[in-house]
Amino acid sequence: MDLSPKLAKKVYGGDGGAYYAWCPNELPMLREGNIGAAKLALEKNGLALPRYSDSAKVAYVLQGSGVAGIVLPEKEEKVLAIKKGDAIALPFGVVTWWYNKQDTELVVLFLGDTSTAHKAGSFTDFFLTGSNGIFTGFSTEFVSRAWDLEESVVKTLVGQQSDKGIVKIDPGFKMPEPKEEHRNGMALNCEEAPLDVDIKNGGKVVVLNTKNLPLVGEVGLGADLVRLNGSAMCSPGFSCDSALQVTYIVRGSGRAQVVGVDGKRVLETTVKAGNLFIVPRFFVVSKIADPDGLEWFSIITTPNPVFTHLAGRTSVWKALSPQVLQASFNVSPEVEEKFSSKRKAEEIFFPPPH
Numbered sequence: 001m002d003l004s005p006k007l008a009k010k011v012y013g014g015d016g017g018a019y020y021a022w023c024p025n026e027l028p029m030l031r032e033g034n035i036g037a038a039k040l041a042l043e044k045n046g047l048a049l050p051r052y053s054d055s056a057k058v059a060y061v062l063q064g065s066g067v068a069g070i071v072l073p074e075k076e077e078k079v080l081a082i083k084k085g086d087a088i089a090l091p092f093g094v095v096t097w098w099y100n101k102q103d104t105e106l107v108v109l110f111l112g113d114t115s116t117a118h119k120a121g122s123f124t125d126f127f128l129t130g131s132n133g134i135f136t137g138f139s140t141e142f143v144s145r146a147w148d149l150e151e152s153v154v155k156t157l158v159g160q161q162s163d164k165g166i167v168k169i170d171p172g173f174k175m176p177e178p179k180e181e182h183r184n185g186m187a188l189n190c191e192e193a194p195l196d197v198d199i200k201n202g203g204k205v206v207v208l209n210t211k212n213l214p215l216v217g218e219v220g221l222g223a224d225l226v227r228l229n230g231s232a233m234c235s236p237g238f239s240c241d242s243a244l245q246v247t248y249i250v251r252g253s254g255r256a257q258v259v260g261v262d263g264k265r266v267l268e269t270t271v272k273a274g275n276l277f278i279v280p281r282f283f284v285v286s287k288i289a290d291p292d293g294l295e296w297f298s299i300i301t302t303p304n305p306v307f308t309h310l311a312g313r314t315s316v317w318k319a320l321s322p323q324v325l326q327a328s329f330n331v332s333p334e335v336e337e338k339f340s341s342k343r344k345a346e347e348i349f350f351p352p353p354h
Helices: 028-033 139-145 149-159 322-329 333-341
Strands: 009-014 017-021 035-042 046-053 057-064 064-071 076-084 085-089 095-100 106-113 126-127 166-168 188-189 197-199 202-210 222-228 232-238 244-258 267-272 276-279 283-302 307-309
Touching: 009 166, 017 046, 017 166, 017 322, 028 035, 028 276, 035 046, 035 244, 057 095, 057 222, 057 283, 064 085, 076 085, 076 188, 095 106, 095 202, 106 244, 139 149, 222 244, 267 276, 267 283, 322 333
Parallel strands: none
Antiparallel strands: 009 017, 017 035, 035 106, 046 095, 046 126, 046 166, 057 085, 057 106, 064 076, 064 095, 085 188, 197 202, 202 222, 222 283, 232 283, 232 307, 244 267, 244 276, 244 283
16 A cells, blocks of 8 residues: 655635645545545635534644634534644534634644545535535525525525635624633644653654543544654654554654564655655554654544554663563674663654764
8 A cells, every 4th residue: 555645635725725635546544544634724814614524633733823713513602813833623513614814824734533424534524605505505495494584685695605615805804803711622732732752852742632632532533743853763663552643744854664564664755844644553653854853743543542662761672571682683692782771761752873
């Protein structure tokens, strides 16, 4: 199966912005793993019309700042100020809209589980308004009865918005103001959150789980933001709870290797900003950053992921007894001693060699 990283392709758009998605035909692991991946890019005064999706997702703000409207089932609308680094859990049935009033483009990444979706490996959005809105499909009589309105008013409401998905609104139009308290429990800024791992000259990690963002439990996904220093290495490791790891390269570039069954290297590639790649269950992955560093945002298909590392202070090697290592590697006690005495300080990131 082709595991090579891919870029997103434009699905639709206009003056207000565009929506991009990764296609399961190009990235077969999306279909295989029941994972969807897409990006929303809004220009100034761009509004992504209210919609709901057939998949639970995690949204991550890659660039810019703006406003998100979120309506959880049978709850009131929450209006959140969002900015670069924000992660937002979007469970099933949630209705969202997104708005950018700044000059800088607002870019939001969506990663999620498509196991209940119409198409494995793809998100399908259902729009409440616009030329492809739900109510364009109902007869005027049905909508008139549902909304208790005259048919002439219904025709205006349903037919007036000729654009679909994303629109550009008048600069003078006043959208709802976000409320600070609405962010509580809804969003977590991964660039400002307490670090779960911080290794000098190595890298930093913030893990998104049910403790710091309880809604991810409803979404059924965990996530993390990893920032690897220039020329540093991320220890070879695998998800030991059968989860898939879906990785989007946010910034920088580097090299990645993935090893699978029977010790076969199934991927050796250069990754760069905008790439998406997926590591199959139990396969081992490692990355080395280029001199300018490497930053990635990943979702893991379990809300509280557990990883096993194969190098570093916390690796499984340090837990195995010396005799087992000698016999397994078929080496002398001296060679085993050299192996065991290395990497006693570093945990999962290794600074560049001096």
